[in-house]
Amino acid sequence: MPFPPLPRTPSGPRRRSLLASAAGAALLVGCSPGADPHGDTGGGPSATERARARAARDSFGLVERYDAVIAVHPALAERLRPLRAEVAAHAQAFTDGTPTPTPSRSPKESGSASPTAAPTVPAVEKDALADLAAAERSLADRRAKALLDVPGEPARLLASVAAAGAAHAYLLTEGGK
DSSP: OOOOOOOOOOOOOHHHHHHHHHHHHHHHHHHOSOTTOOOOOOOOOOOOHHHHHHHHHHHHHHHHHHHHHHHHHHGGGHHHHHHHHHHHHHHHHTTTSSOOOOOOOOOHHHSSSSSSOOOOOOOSSHHHHHHHHHHHHHHHHHHHHHGHHHHHHHHHHHHHHHHHHHHHHHHHHHTTT
């Protein structure tokens, strides 16, 4: 008795599986643990330490932006507090138990003797949310580019926080619709 023909199913992996595998492999190759890729063995901070410090400063600056928007638009507080809490957690993850950097730029970094002013917040709530979303998106993009300069675990942390920033940008723009 002959067996009925099998339904026509493509053999081998699907296109999506191949793309996901290729992307995952690229991330693993680019994020393999090891020595500092830039050979920074001098007395100064390594590229990894500099990237972590910058990421922490950027996160603390973003926390300041959230605080400023919440202060100007208290009606948005309930919506923004969970996102702000995540950004604060990101900042702490980048400091990794080291002393917390100041959220503002130091006078040496900003080129002036006075500390930077608080972020400007638009008077319209929708514009304030758009500004926060743009800040999240911009920071996520910078962090994605910084992945090329750091190895292993710091790169994975940057990638994770960049993805969270992109999600925050989406929630700030599309989430309220």
